[in-house]
Amino acid sequence: MSVLEFKLSNLSFAIDLSVGHLVHFTVAEEGRVLSPLHRAPWVDDSGAVFEETTPPNVRRLSGDFFCAPFGRNNVEPGPSHGWPANSAWSHMGTDETTDRLTAVFTLKRKVMGATVEKRLTVRSGHPFLYQEHRLCGGEGAISVAHHVMVQMGEGGRLAVSRKALACTPDEALEPDSARGRSVLAYPAEVTDMKSFPLADGGTADLGQFPPGERHEDFVTLVEASPDGTDLPVGWSVASRNAEMDRVLVLKNAAQLPVTMLWMSNGGRDYAPWSGRHTGVLGIEDACASAAGHADSISPNPFNEKGIPTAYALAEGRTAIVRHVIGACSIGQGEGDVEDLSTTDGQITLHFTTGRERTLPFDTHFLAGGRT
Template sequence: MSEFLTLSVTGARVHLDPKIGNIRSLIFRAGDRDLSPLHTAPWVDDPAILADETIPIVERRLSGDFFCAPFAHSDVETNPIHGWTANGPWEVDEIVQNSHFAMARMTLGRPVMGARVTKEVRVEAGVPILYQTHTISDGADGLTVAHHPMVQMAGAGRLSFSAKRLALTTGEMPVAGRNWLKYPAQSTDLSSFPGPGGPVDLHDYPVGKGNDDFITLVEAGSAPLGWTAVVREAEDDIVFVLKDPAVLPVTMLWYSNGGRQFAPWNGRHIGVLGIEDGCTAGAEGHRAAQGPNSVAKSGVRSALRLGSLTTHIVHHATGCIPRPANWAHVADISIRDRRLILTSDAGAQVTLPFKAGFFRG
């Protein structure tokens, strides 16, 4: 991986792609196991696809996680899908590697709606957590943002979430005729979302086969931590994704399970679960996010308001641990006294070190 920037410390290794700023791969060492929570598309080394400029580079090099600004397609200004943050080169400003942590700071090579965007990626020795911070300074207008981690699912899984007030789909199907969720629809019960064949439990993976589905979950209340956890059966581990819900009030789930039959997907993008924490109007679009929309009507903001001397800081964390014996699913995740605490449905707990003040200072 000579073309990538590698951050390595005891127990963690991350490869960054400065060409587009994404996380190419993430590996945590747990005893004699390597845990790889994130997905890489099967075509990323295909010369024909890499040379095809009709495909956005974020899709040609689709892997891991990337920062979207704006999220998805923009109908406000001309951008590739998911913005230049996911398609443009980043300048590496600083790299620090020692026995305690490894860190890289980068700056996007072009402005986003007039704003300067910087990135910090960090792993710490003996801690199975990837920390990311994006800072958006100045600019103008309303900007949608989201992280885009993709979890590889070799088999079944069980999802759990911080409290949500609403789950909703919009009227546009991602891929018509290959959907297991109903469009449009909404529910306050994540275990019973409308589907064309009957209610769908969003806690179970997969929700379908040969499908491509997209749904937005809206955070409830003013909890200090938003989270998603996935117990992966085949991998026998737990992947968890953490956010500040005040900054990223929605979590969008993308079920990519063979539904896209066109290039470069060609029906081979299978068993991929996107867990996309953002400040957006979901699938309604960038312009819709700047005004009235379904997400905003539920009581949260759907865009970051940019302006001169205005700074937005977006913190995000992704981790993975071996599944402890008898854990069916994660009931709660909390932060207390520099510790991240995962609690099972039976009340058992796993405690990990967590970077002090990472969320909300």
């Protein structure tokens, strides 16, 4: 079996070693098991049909995976989202105590000459999965991203840390109407997420998912403080209607200054998607340009504004990317998420009703990285 599962106290997670995807992450809370991540319906379908060019990351599409580079892989030969999301990993060992478990993995291939290491950690009492990726050595520069996918079949709300702008790329994900469709305007740029232009006129609130029916859309959100000075922790919280829970996706805003939203709601008609990939919200925290690796390491509209889109690689240097996924239930009368704050050892959700929810959190974890 290529899937390894790990458990500690009320937490569990599993990784698909064939592609490095996080298969699932669960949190047991007050008699409920919260399972926030998405797994494509064809992954466990032995009769699934694929186009010949379908990369492994789509064939095994699950939960979350680390992209290096993000998107188009057009600097060195390789599939979209890079070898970390498309090729085999080795389990190097697990360090476990009564209150902490860390599993360590190494990518069997190299990326731009760099060795890639994955560390997944859970802590007893913390409803979070702490992820760290290390790119050791190499040369040149690489864009990176996490590719978290949340299943929101009955929709929900998305709250995010303060953003400077939201923009779509020059072209829709599926420009050929015979293969798929989008509802947002391309290209478009706004400073108000609640009023994003639609292709046929009018606007959509990006805080409400989904923004349309039978569509495939992609939006990049830029942190209001991309250097992290005003807001060191960037965050996204998806509140799911059917599941009555909240999915927390946390990052160091300076390390991953953009968040790319992938809205996959039955908007692709070709195999394996075939209109059945619905209600999926991708929350993809990145240091990247959506146009791919070559664009990310060249002058582009983001880095020309001081927003980094790649990590430098060098012999003797280690680039470290840290990221956190968590989950908690929705409490009665809480309302929508309005803000998020951290103090030593905890994180607090602030709601529109004036109520608060505090969760245990390793506040120092996201402060490390990017050396």
